[in-house]
Amino acid sequence: MSTHDLARGHSSATLSEASGLPVALCPRIRSLWAGARLCGPAFTVQGAGGDNFALHHAVLKAPPGSVLVADLGGARHGHWGEILTVAAQQRGITGLLIDGGVRDAAETQALGFPVFSRNNSILGTRKDFPGVFACPVKVGGVTVHTGDLVVGDVDGAVALPAPDTEVILDRADARVAHERDLMKLLREGRSTLELYDNFETLGR
Known part of the structure; x- marks a missing residue:
């Protein structure tokens, strides 16, 4: 690959x-x-x-x-x-x-x-x-x-x-794992405002 x-x-x-x-x-x-x-x-x-x-x-x-x-x-x-x-x-x-x-x-x-x-x-x-x-x-x-x-x-x-690619890919792996956890909580009824400190960190 x-x-x-x-x-x-x-x-x-x-x-x-x-x-x-x-x-x-x-x-x-x-x-x-x-x-x-x-x-x-x-x-x-x-x-x-x-x-x-x-x-x-x-x-x-x-x-x-x-x-x-x-x-x-x-x-x-x-x-x-x-x-x-x-x-x-x-x-x-x-x-x-x-x-x-x-x-x-x-x-x-x-x-x-x-x-x-x-x-x-x-x-x-x-x-x-x-x-x-x-x-x-x-x-x-x-x-x-x-x-x-x-x-x-x-x-x-x-x-x-x-020079930064491997570090970026590792960060992307972590970000996707974190978002997977957030999606699970959202499907359980939590709100985006509960899960993020403020709108600036929401990002989407």
Whole structure:
């Protein structure tokens, strides 16, 4: 299984709360298709908006098992589609997180390849800038480094700093166990106000 046992099954929301860090990406970055789940170590790509040449190079450079994390400046172009998806799957890449646009949503869903993007667009791209790789990139307002753990689901996406990942996962385990106890008490008739000191700690 690995990849921290697929982030131990935790949701993006749980990991964000457990981290205590600004790891949650901008809510505008969403899954391209319903039910997509992203989980894996980042391989970072600095591209140029409206140009997808860097993504073609990244597919060849990224190690198997990695998630491509690409900064395309939020550009509203279809930087990624069915052809790149098939190429990425053949290389063992497990997903894409991109601050920019993509296309071919139905085809990507049929292939089962998780993509999280800022928008869905059919605007064409050029192929001029070969890209910069394994450098820090800013995606959805969060700086991501190669090796950081990326998790995305229906609620959003997070990027957990590699040095802190195990601690965050342990905190998430504890948080889920605590919430399980709270749910049991709520089903027994207790109120949320009884179970939390104040509204600030309620959090939901």
